[in-house]
Amino acid sequence: MTTSTEGITLLGSEMLTWSDFDGEVGAFGGLLAPHLLHAFGGERGRVLVVGPTAAPVVADVAARFAGADVLVRSWADAQTLRASLPEAVGVFCGPLDRMARTGATYDAVVAVAGTDRLHSAEDETPGPAKVLADLVSLVSGAGELYLGVGNPVGVDRLLSLAAGSRHHDADWPDGHLVPAAALTVEEVIAVLAEHGLAPVETWFCHGRRSDPLAAASVATLSAGRADTVLLRELARAYDVTDASAMPLKDPAATVHDLVRAGLGAATAPLAVLHLSRTATPAPDLSALVCEPVHDGAPSVAYRLTRTGSGWVRSLLSEPAQFSVSDLLSRDTAALEGPVAAGETIAEQLAACCAAHDVAAAGVVVRRYRDWLGSDPGTPVPADRVALLPRLVVGDERLEVLDASWTALESAPRDVVLVRGLLDVSADLLARGIRHPWSPGSAARDLTTALAAAAGIEDLAPVLVEALALDARLRPAGTAPDYDEPAGISQLSHAELVEIAEGLGQRVSQSDAHVVWLLQRLQGRQRALRQLRGQLNAVNGSREMRAGRLIFFVHELVRRRRRARAEAADRPGEWRDPATRPPEPQREGPIEIESNLIPPAYEPGPEIKVVPPED
Amino acid sequence: MHTANHYYGHAHLFAEYVGIPFPVMLDGYLQHGWNLHDGFAVGTEFVPGTKLFVWSDSVLRRGWAMGRRNMHVIGSAWAYLLEMERNEPSEPAPERAGTIFYPFHGWEGQEVTGDHESMLRQLQEVETGPITVCLYWVEHRNPAIREVYERAGCRVITHGSRGFAYRGTDPKFLRKQYAELRAHERVVSNRLGSAILYGASVGCEVGVYGDPMVLAGEDPVYGGIERQQRNWPELHQPFVPRDLVAPLADAELGLRHVREPSEIMDLFNWTRPGSEGEV
Numbered sequence: 045m046t047t048s049t050e051g052i053t054l055l056g057s058e059m060l061t062w063s064d065f066d067g068e069v070g071a072f073g074g075l076l077a078p079h080l081l082h083a084f085g086g087e088r089g090r091v092l093v094v095g096p097t098a099a100p101v102v103a104d105v106a107a108r109f110a111g112a113d114v115l116v117r118s119w120a121d122a123q124t125l126r127a128s129l130p131e132a133v134g135v136f137c138g139p140l141d142r143m144a145r146t147g148a149t150y151d152a153v154v155a156v157a158g159t160d161r162l163h164s165a166e167d168e169t170p171g172p173a174k175v176l177a178d179l180v181s182l183v184s185g186a187g188e189l190y191l192g193v194g195n196p197v198g199v200d201r202l203l204s205l206a207a208g209s210r211h212h213d214a215d216w217p218d219g220h221l222v223p224a225a226a227l228t229v230e231e232v233i234a235v236l237a238e239h240g241l242a243p244v245e246t247w248f249c250h251g252r253r254s255d256p257l258a259a260a261s262v263a264t265l266s267a268g269r270a271d272t273v274l275l276r277e278l279a280r281a282y283d284v285t286d287a288s289a290m291p292l293k294d295p296a297a298t299v300h301d302l303v304r305a306g307l308g309a310a311t312a313p314l315a316v317l318h319l320s321r322t323a324t325p326a327p328d329l330s331a332l333v334c335e336p337v338h339d340g341a342p343s344v345a346y347r348l349t350r351t352g353s354g355w356v357r358s359l360l361s362e363p364a365q366f367s368v369s370d371l372l373s374r375d376t377a378a379l380e381g382p383v384a385a386g387e388t389i390a391e392q393l394a395a396c397c398a399a400h401d402v403a404a405a406g407v408v409v410r411r412y413r414d415w416l417g418s419d420p421g422t423p424v425p426a427d428r429v430a431l432l433p434r435l436v437v438g439d440e441r442l443e444v445l446d447a448s449w450t451a452l453e454s455a456p457r458d459v460v461l462v463r464g465l466l467d468v469s470a471d472l473l474a475r476g477i478r479h480p481w482s483p484g485s486a487a488r489d490l491t492t493a494l495a496a497a498a499g500i501e502d503l504a505p506v507l508v509e510a511l512a513l514d515a516r517l518r519p520a521g522t523a524p525d526y527d528e529p530a531g532i533s534q535l536s537h538a539e540l541v542e543i544a545e546g547l548g549q550r551v552s553q554s555d556a557h558v559v560w561l562l563q564r565l566q567g568r569q570r571a572l573r574q575l576r577g578q579l580n581a582v583n584g585s586r587e588m589r590a591g592r593l594i595f596f597v598h599e600l601v602r603r604r605r606r607a608r609a610e611a612a613d614r615p616g617e618w619r620d621p622a623t624r625p626p627e628p629q630r631e632g633p634i635e636i637e638s639n640l641i642p643p644a645y646e647p648g649p650e651i652k653v654v655p656p657e658d
Numbered sequence: 659m660h661t662a663n664h665y666y667g668h669a670h671l672f673a674e675y676v677g678i679p680f681p682v683m684l685d686g687y688l689q690h691g692w693n694l695h696d697g698f699a700v701g702t703e704f705v706p707g708t709k710l711f712v713w714s715d716s717v718l719r720r721g722w723a724m725g726r727r728n729m730h731v732i733g734s735a736w737a738y739l740l741e742m743e744r745n746e747p748s749e750p751a752p753e754r755a756g757t758i759f760y761p762f763h764g765w766e767g768q769e770v771t772g773d774h775e776s777m778l779r780q781l782q783e784v785e786t787g788p789i790t791v792c793l794y795w796v797e798h799r800n801p802a803i804r805e806v807y808e809r810a811g812c813r814v815i816t817h818g819s820r821g822f823a824y825r826g827t828d829p830k831f832l833r834k835q836y837a838e839l840r841a842h843e844r845v846v847s848n849r850l851g852s853a854i855l856y857g858a859s860v861g862c863e864v865g866v867y868g869d870p871m872v873l874a875g876e877d878p879v880y881g882g883i884e885r886q887q888r889n890w891p892e893l894h895q896p897f898v899p900r901d902l903v904a905p906l907a908d909a910e911l912g913l914r915h916v917r918e919p920s921e922i923m924d925l926f927n928w929t930r931p932g933s934e935g936e937v
Contacts (some may be wrong), residue, residue, distance in 0.1 A: 046884055054888055166889065167716070167718070216718070
């Protein structure tokens, strides 16, 4: 054990060319972290944070104790922590088993980054029971342990949410928490019970393993299988995924289905256990939620508590007011209170699209339109302008799910409606929800179809205003490209197969169109051949030969007269250019007879369809 | 074939193991010495997709974490020498006597700076029997270094030249080292290194002590002597308990990874002279 010049204690077997902070999973952190680590109940002497944990989380934990140390296996990560943490916090670098050998004990050990990143490639990785024993050996007699248990069959791994390949550099042979060797949460609890530690709280966390956005107890997850509020919050935890990754399926939809199937806890990417030798279990039917950053606004964390009449939302931080753009502001105090239950307009539209039920989508859109106002030009009150994704469809009326968002100006009804449809369409495409329109459709195309269902015939001017409104409702430069074709990379394998089949059908139809056209051209060709035959017959006739002779003589006479006139130096005849016949306009509209238009082909504005001559 | 595959006659020894004449080209990069990196010199430029033949699981893990793939753990050339000697001993086991000392050495491109006088004094304080000092061939050519030990009555030897650019390799390097180690009771060095592990694997008592000396321009990725001392503090003492060093030697030399000759032929892409597959 040596101390570096930076003040880092080196235990040996450090990983000199490795960083967990920059790796596939990253350092454990995020807004939810302090709320998952909220219940230190014992002595507040010394605490040890073990594993790759973000400096703010370490600092937050350290501030609650008289002394603190942190242990990471990576030299680079140790340097990062050393540079960020107060000098009073000791930074150790090396594997867990070497830390355990020092004989130090702590009032609390926090290992929420998981147990699979505590040992280095320098040595063989001990089995899970040995890892747990080493952790427990660092906990003092009356101490407590916060433990993160990574799930080898978590949603993040099932859907390959991270950008890394299956054989990531962290998966060195015999060194990774492989499913065969990993312990389940129940098995971990059983092993720790042998060491005298009993669970106080267990949070099953959804979202990124290193930065979960939703956490709930197993009881909450079991009770919330058909609960729209809980399902929505858990699905939203996967809104923020690595853009460079290619998930196998939309994680939000997948976690929705998993929770409905009672697998919400079994497939949570991370479980955070709070264990103690003295405290008693805390029954809990609540969930912790941290909103993903949306519309450029700072993230907000809150607790959802189930009551007899439904869920109640309470902020985990002080209420705040802030502007997101020059037209959108938020007052998080409005989040406090009961939460409307039921599906949102956006969820219903997505379901209609996935079912290819355009008629049902029209009903939803018209319901939203009527809620905005009865007249297309009527100004919509400012507090309703930005609410489309945040409206819950109740039995009788639409209810506001999140009233914290307020636009600062009113806007015409149809403009607000179309802007909302743009927002929903872009989200729908980004999430890879299937829909009945062309696979290559952009959000603008979907909006056009949905706006028509809302009764808007002349969309172009409304769309211009809606795009302007949308740009003002978002932070500068963050408006999506509504003309970008759907994100194919976001689609699942099954959806891609479906698209391939759809495109195949379209190709077949195109082939049929070509055959149809060739049939029509064949008819024209016959007519042309017939005409050419007639011309040839006429050319060879006696009348034609006589006529050619007459014209030849006539031309000869005309040329002689002109030659004589030029010899007499007479001026030529002047002609007005305006009287010349017009040049054919090649850039103008294509005029085509209606019988030449292929079946099911919708001519664009560049094609003018005219009636057939016959 | 990378020039390092020839160092210390490693490629020769593998050819002997599988029973084909040298020279043969080896399809891949062969680890030629024990280190705390990926098994190869820092800055080695690998041809993408080429096989990397390493000694042990620890090198495999470390290399994997560095992004290296296509690594094959085959054990060290020393392990194959032991295998050949086990099957067909070249000579009867000699009587062991005294200590063989391997000062930490540099190479043709990096010199080692250290005080051989003080090292000698420590050796004389600790060791009781006759002392053999085995110098790297570069240092062996330096009369000043040789004289330090020769004046004190030490036997000064070298196992031969490592070789460079396919020339000058002593094909019997490892066999000479094997013979010397088996003739001594103890193997001592001022740093944990290949020689200590080799000695431990053939039953020598082990000591690691004295001025560890400094290698000019040593890449920090190795972590220096401090890293070795942190990783294995129990091995840095004049008399290392056998049960501490033997498992490490077996693991780091990859004794359990020795492959069949046919596997080596396949891995190295070798063919027997006269066979249909001969290129």
